[in-house]
Amino acid sequence: MATVLGTAAGTVGTSAAPPILDVRSLTTTIPTARGTLTVVDDVSFAVAQGECFGLVGESGSGKSMTLRSILGLIPPPGRVASGEVRHAGRDLVRLSQRELNRIRGREIAMIVQDAVSALNPVYRIGRQIGEPMLEHRIVKGARSARARAVALMAKVGIPAPEKRVDDFPHQFSGGMCQRVVIATALACDPGLLLADEPTTALDVTIQDQILKLLVALQRDLGLSLLLVTHDMGVVAQTCQRVAVMYAGQIVELVRTDALFRQPRHPYTAGLLNCVPRLDGPAVRLKPIPGAPPDLAAPPSGCRFHPRCPLATEACRSQRPELVEVAPGHFSRCIRHHEMPPDLWKRLDA
Ligand SMILES: Nc1ncnc2c1ncn2[C@@H]1O[C@H](COP(=O)(O)OP(=O)(O)OP(=O)(O)O)[C@@H](O)[C@H]1O
Ligand SMILES: [Mg+2]
Structure with missing residues (x-):
């Protein structure tokens, strides 16, 4: 089903403006010896x-x-099998690698998972931040790139940037390295x-500082952010809306407060x-029992049913669709209206 969640009622902020990114029914597969895995399964959302x-x-x-x-970076033989990624009037899925190269880092920048360890240990920080600027020709020459790198280092809160621009990654702490990574991503002034x-990878205090930095950059530069995390606390602190993924599918999408x-x-x-609650009593937190399914042999019906306390025969046999259960609130559960607020607490007891 092509569930378009673009300018739906739940879109925060600019309901009239087109979204900066509109992902429609995106499906990505990876062939393996154990069969073809659908690692992204009919995913739709808009930023x-x-x-x-x-x-x-x-x-x-x-x-x-x-x-x-989204950025055409699935290593072969994996591939985007179907769907669209709309950005600035184009479908990124249909573009060649050459065309995508002009967009990556320039219009849409990406901070990859574990980006800090991907910093090149033998290149000075300034050179690493300057590289995308030279590649996309937004500055002329190494001297301008260096000057812009210093300005970006200041913007992301690196003290004494004019001195530190010639340092190497090992001379920076983990938190400062993450700031370098963010400065590199911002090098060409991307919109997204x-x-x-x-x-x-950061400790809690530094994590908080980096999240505050991202929120400030989003506000000050008008940047749009698509933030991946496994941490609901991070979502609460930064995101206006959120999509919850399970076994390759979006199972819920809504404003964060809701x-x-x-x-x-x-x-x-x-x-x-x-997630621990600051306003609640001290309780022992319980992870969800069981494990996500093997994508080579996903369960019938709802992919979550083997772990779900509400599962019925219908959940085992029918594949649920993502449906709008309240304005701007989408769920892939056929029993969403029967969910007691203390569903998991009952199991904990
Ligand atoms: N090269 C590959 N070959 C086969 N399966 C893969 C490959 N890369 C990823 N997968 C599978 O694709 C699924 C999705 O992986 P993905 O890296 O997107 O997860 P993730 O949500 O980012 O997890 P994490 O929080 O650990 O980063 C996983 O089941 C993973 O095992
Ligand atoms: Mg990951």
């Missing part, structure tokens, strides 16, 4: 101009594959930033049950 949109889910749910599919777990107030999918409720 509004200036919005921070979150993609959240357990490890292996397809978050990174979704980001890679795809950030894959940009804070996961997601926390009233989740309409048992999987989301289970993820929220693992």
Whole structure:
């Protein structure tokens, strides 16, 4: 089903403006010896101009594959099998690698998962930040690139940038390296930033600083952000809307406040049950029992049914669609209206 979640009523902010990114029924497959895996399965969502949109889910749910599919970065023999990625009047899925090269880093930048360890240890920081500027010819010559690198380092909160621009990555702490990665992503002034777990490797204090930086950049530069995380706390702190992924599919999509107030999918409720609440009593947090399915042999019907306390025969036999259960609130659960607020607490007891 082509579920278009673009300028639907739930889009935060600019309901009149077209979204900066409109992903429609995106499906990505990887052939393996054990069969063809559908790692991104009919995924649809849209990011509004200036919005921070979150993609959240357990490890292996397809978050990174979704980001890679958007920019044509699926390693062969994997491929985008169907769907559209609309950006600035074009469908990125139909573009050649050459055409995509002109967009990557320039119009849409991506911070890959574990980007800090991808910094080149033998290149000075300034050179690494300057490289995309020279590649996309937004500056003339190394001297201008260096000057812009210094300005970007200041913008992302690196102290004494004019001194540190000639340092090497090993001379920076983890948090400062992540700031370098963000500066590199901003080098060509992209309108949209795809950030894959940009804070996961950092300790809690530094994580908080980096999230605040991303939110400030989003606000000050009018940047749109597609933020991947497995952490509901990060979603709460940064995202206006969020899509929850499970086994390659979006199972819930809604404004973040509504997601926390009233989740309409048992999987989301289970993820929220693992998040500590500052205003609640001290409780032992329980992960969702069981594990995500093997994509080579996904369960029949709803992919979450083997772990779901609400599962019925219909859940085992019918593949649920993502449907709008309230204005701007989409769920892939046929029992969304029967979800008790304490669904997982009952199991914990
Ligand atoms: N090269 C590959 N060959 C086969 N399967 C793959 C390959 N790369 C990824 N996968 C599978 O695709 C699925 C989605 O992976 P993806 O990296 O998108 O997950 P993720 O949600 O980003 O997880 P994490 O939180 O661990 O980063 C996983 O089940 C993974 O095992
Ligand atoms: Mg990932």
